[in-house]
Amino acid sequence: MALDGYSENLRRSVAGAILKPRNPIPLEEVTERILAALANPPVVDRRIAEQSAPGRAALAILGQSRQPIWKVGHLLTMLAALGSTEGFAPIQSLLDAGLLFPVRGFESSPLAGFQLWFGQEPRLNAEVFTLPGIAERAKGDPLGLPNLAISDGPPKSIVPRLADALEWPLRLAAVGQLVADGAMRTTQTRALFKRDLQRLQTHELLAAAPADHIVVLPDIGVLTLFWALGTEQLAVVDGELTLPKVARGPANRPLADELVTLLAALSTLEAWDPLLGYRVIENQLSALPSSAILLLLLLAAAPAGDWCQAAQLAAWLWEHHPAWQNGLTAEAQQQRGTPWVESLLLGVFYPLGIVEVIEREGRLIRLSPFGRSLFAGGAKVPDTPAFLQTLMVQPNAEIIAYRQGLTPTLIARLSRFARWRSLGPACTLELTAEQTYRGLESGLTLAGMVQTLNQHGVRPVHAAVMDLLQRWADKRERITVYSSATLVEFLSPADLDVAISRGMIAVRITDRIGLCADGADPDYKNLRLIGNRDYEAKPTKCIAVDDDGVTLNLDPGQTDLLLEAEIGRLAEPIPSDGNSVRRFRLTPESLRRAAQSGFKLDDLDVWFAARTGAVLPAAGRMFLLGPTAPSSLATKRLVLQVPNPEIADGLMQWPTTKDCIEDRLGPTAFAIEESKLPALREILESLAVKVEFA
Amino acid sequence: MSQAIAARMAVKLHRRVCLVMTEDAVLAEELLARKKLAGEVLGRLSERALLIRPGRIEAVLDELIKMGHTPQVIGK
Numbered sequence: 001m002a003l004d005g006y007s008e009n010l011r012r013s014v015a016g017a018i019l020k021p022r023n024p025i026p027l028e029e030v031t032e033r034i035l036a037a038l039a040n041p042p043v044v045d046r047r048i049a050e051q052s053a054p055g056r057a058a059l060a061i062l063g064q065s066r067q068p069i070w071k072v073g074h075l076l077t078m079l080a081a082l083g084s085t086e087g088f089a090p091i092q093s094l095l096d097a098g099l100l101f102p103v104r105g106f107e108s109s110p111l112a113g114f115q116l117w118f119g120q121e122p123r124l125n126a127e128v129f130t131l132p133g134i135a136e137r138a139k140g141d142p143l144g145l146p147n148l149a150i151s152d153g154p155p156k157s158i159v160p161r162l163a164d165a166l167e168w169p170l171r172l173a174a175v176g177q178l179v180a181d182g183a184m185r186t187t188q189t190r191a192l193f194k195r196d197l198q199r200l201q202t203h204e205l206l207a208a209a210p211a212d213h214i215v216v217l218p219d220i221g222v223l224t225l226f227w228a229l230g231t232e233q234l235a236v237v238d239g240e241l242t243l244p245k246v247a248r249g250p251a252n253r254p255l256a257d258e259l260v261t262l263l264a265a266l267s268t269l270e271a272w273d274p275l276l277g278y279r280v281i282e283n284q285l286s287a288l289p290s291s292a293i294l295l296l297l298l299l300a301a302a303p304a305g306d307w308c309q310a311a312q313l314a315a316w317l318w319e320h321h322p323a324w325q326n327g328l329t330a331e332a333q334q335q336r337g338t339p340w341v342e343s344l345l346l347g348v349f350y351p352l353g354i355v356e357v358i359e360r361e362g363r364l365i366r367l368s369p370f371g372r373s374l375f376a377g378g379a380k381v382p383d384t385p386a387f388l389q390t391l392m393v394q395p396n397a398e399i400i401a402y403r404q405g406l407t408p409t410l411i412a413r414l415s416r417f418a419r420w421r422s423l424g425p426a427c428t429l430e431l432t433a434e435q436t437y438r439g440l441e442s443g444l445t446l447a448g449m450v451q452t453l454n455q456h457g458v459r460p461v462h463a464a465v466m467d468l469l470q471r472w473a474d475k476r477e478r479i480t481v482y483s484s485a486t487l488v489e490f491l492s493p494a495d496l497d498v499a500i501s502r503g504m505i506a507v508r509i510t511d512r513i514g515l516c517a518d519g520a521d522p523d524y525k526n527l528r529l530i531g532n533r534d535y536e537a538k539p540t541k542c543i544a545v546d547d548d549g550v551t552l553n554l555d556p557g558q559t560d561l562l563l564e565a566e567i568g569r570l571a572e573p574i575p576s577d578g579n580s581v582r583r584f585r586l587t588p589e590s591l592r593r594a595a596q597s598g599f600k601l602d603d604l605d606v607w608f609a610a611r612t613g614a615v616l617p618a619a620g621r622m623f624l625l626g627p628t629a630p631s632s633l634a635t636k637r638l639v640l641q642v643p644n645p646e647i648a649d650g651l652m653q654w655p656t657t658k659d660c661i662e663d664r665l666g667p668t669a670f671a672i673e674e675s676k677l678p679a680l681r682e683i684l685e686s687l688a689v690k691v692e693f694a
Numbered sequence: 695m696s697q698a699i700a701a702r703m704a705v706k707l708h709r710r711v712c713l714v715m716t717e718d719a720v721l722a723e724e725l726l727a728r729k730k731l732a733g734e735v736l737g738r739l740s741e742r743a744l745l746i747r748p749g750r751i752e753a754v755l756d757e758l759i760k761m762g763h764t765p766q767v768i769g770k
Contacts, residue, residue, distance in 0.1 A: 434764075437764040440766070441766075472764070475763075475764050476764045476765070477766060478716065478717040478765075479714060479716055479721065479725075479758060479763050479764075479765040479766070480714070480715040480765065480766045481713070481714050481751065481758070481768070482711070482712065482713040482714075482715070482768050482769055483712060483768070483769045484710045484711070484712070485710075485768070485769060486707055486708065486709050486710075487713070489705060489707070489708060490703060490705055491704050491705075495704075495705075498703065509715075509739050509740055510739055510743070513708075513739065518768060518769070519713075519768050521707070526703060527704075528703065528704045529705060529706075529707065531707070532709065533707065533709065534710055535708065535709065535710045535711050535712070535748050536710045536748050560708060561708050561711065561737070561739065561745055562736055562745070564737065564739075565736045565737020565738075565745050566737070568737075
């Protein structure tokens with residue numbers, strides 16, 4: 001896809017770098033050959049080896065972070081921290097070699113060169129990505145990070161403190177429920193609305209510190225929100241953070257995969273800081289993503305079993321990270337950033353189960369076995385067998401979930417139909433009407449919910465809870481909303497009866513109209529289509545108005561349900577005379593009723609224009625406007641009728657005759673004041689215009 | 695072939711219709727008595743079926759939920 005956006009020359013150039021062909025490659029084969037080469041590990045290894053040390057380091061970071069997409073600014077920052085002084089050159093070289101690709105929108109113009117692209121994008125916020133195969137091959141490349149482990153570690157008999165790694169998956173589930181209550185709105189500068197920020201800061205579950213915590217994080221709810229966004233458990237729709245329409249990933253994910261997804265999303269956490277909490281960063285880079293990965297890689301550089309101190313890790317960042325110091329608070333700067341590092345490692349990574357801690361003469365930190373399996377080539381940690389029976393459903397519809405039996409799959413499933421109330425060693429959830437409804441709307445069934453509770457419960461679901469769930473589920477059956485249904489209209493009630501008896505139609509709406517159970521199109525095998533109307537399209541013209549201006553003739557092939565619903569409010573049906581055409585008549589009463597129900601003349605004009613092709617007929621306008629018009633006047637008047645319009649126009653224009661005319665009644669007729677008739681007659685005779693008196 | 699076509703029932707399709715079906719007529723009356731909902735209803739096709747203005751289904755759903763109903767939504 002990215003290659004499709006390259007110009008022909010650029011694509012050939014990248015192909016040349018990857019394939020090193022002896023003969024020219026036909027253009028139509030270039031993309032295919034590049035992708036084939038990038039799927040070939042020996043070729044990828046050779047091309048990676050040809051890169052400079054900073055280039056290889058950039059790919060290694062992409063691999064270690066488990067995140068294939070990074071902002072160029074963050075990559076350059078990390079390379080600078082690792083000692084690179086070459087600026088954009090390593091990234092340019094990787095792009096040229098087809099080992100990195102620019103993230104671009106759907107621009108119409110082909111990309112002619114990477115320097116040009118980098119110049120056009122907001123530079124450091126421009127993003128690049130690599131393919132999983134390349135990242136995997138480059139992951140093991142040494143980064144030259146120092147061993148910061150302390151030499152005199154604690155005795156091995158001391159058991160380190162290690163979290164169960166469920167805290168963040170649980171919090172993400174809770175933030176999903178909060179967002180389901182109401183989307184989080186953002187301003188144009190991508191800042192959270194104040195009210196939504198307060199929702200996060202005062203949420204009893206999300207604002208509270210984890211049960212197993214070493215440090216307290218600021219704005220932990222905001223961190224959870226943006227982490228959920230980074231892992232695509234939330235999506236941005238029209239400036240609002242909301243639940244995605246399609247749920248992310250497969251439902252059955254091992255905990256390790258869930259944690260890797262969270263780690264990969266570290267690169268997206270720009271709006272939160274371990275010491276300052278929530279902060280809006282507009283078109284700038286946060287030091288968090290780059291520092292977080294560097295800290296994990298520094299811990300990985302320590303030998304297995306050895307411990308590090310936050311102060312030493314902070315000292316390395318202090319000396320090497322080009323932007324980290326500036327973002328620190330004055331107090332943190334006095335301690336060379338140690339509080340920042342402690343807050344991140346102990347507040348974010350400890351609950352994630354990536355690091356383990358010993359509190360002895362200060363805190364000592366190292367990667368956990370799971371952390372080493374990810375970053376230091378350690379042995380894969382086998383999944384801990386979960387206790388199957390971990391839920392206790394109480395008669396008051398509260399669920400106690402013992403943490404050791406929870407898995408990401410169970411957390412996700414429970415989150416769909418039960419509300420998280422507390423997260424501790426034993427978490428509590430509540431079955432509510434609203435959450436049960438959400439569960440059913442998300443595609444769960446009542447039987448499925450009960451099965452989950454029974455399967456993981458220490459005892460069967462209590463009868464009172466079953467009764468509650470059944471009632472809530474039944475309540476949902478009372479109203480069915482079809483958002484986009486296809487109604488099938490038959491010519492006769494008998495036809496509909498036959499269709500229902502054959503199972504073609506599931507729901508009877510009227511005596512002639514029905515619909516399938518899911519509101520979808522019917523099976524056309526036994527049907528012959530005589531009309532087709534789309535209700536999101538403009539209304540069609542389907543009425544012919546007779547010359548009398550009040551009789552409306554409906555075209556049976558073009559009429560629709562909207563018309564059926566509307567026309568009865570404007571006109572009276574005319575009893576059928578055996579003719580198949582249905583007819584209605586506008587009457588003073590029918591239009592008065594329409595006016596009383598809110599129809600104005602403009603509304604009627606729009607409706608008639610859409611349905612008949614012309615505005616409300618004159619007779620209808622009279623019915624509508626007559627009652628509100630001033631009184632009409634009936635008088636006897638003296639009328640002068642001239643032989644043709646030319647004379648009439650002349651009389652109206654010439655000031656001498658104009659003064660004698662009271663009113664022009666038509667093209668050749670005038671009303672004349674009786675007192676002025678002699679004067680007018682005299683003038684006309686002087687013009688040799690004859691006047692006769694009837 | 696022509697006999698088979700003739701044997702098929704003639705129908706007219708009304709596509710992409712927004713519709714609310716209630717359990718009974720009384721519930722439909724209750725919905726119509728709600729001013730905000732009534733404004734979104736174009737007509738009553740039957741005792742239990744209310745035809746909704748095109749594109750207004752979200753507003754109808756919001757109002758139903760405000761009323762304390764938990765409607766089953768088909769075709770989201």
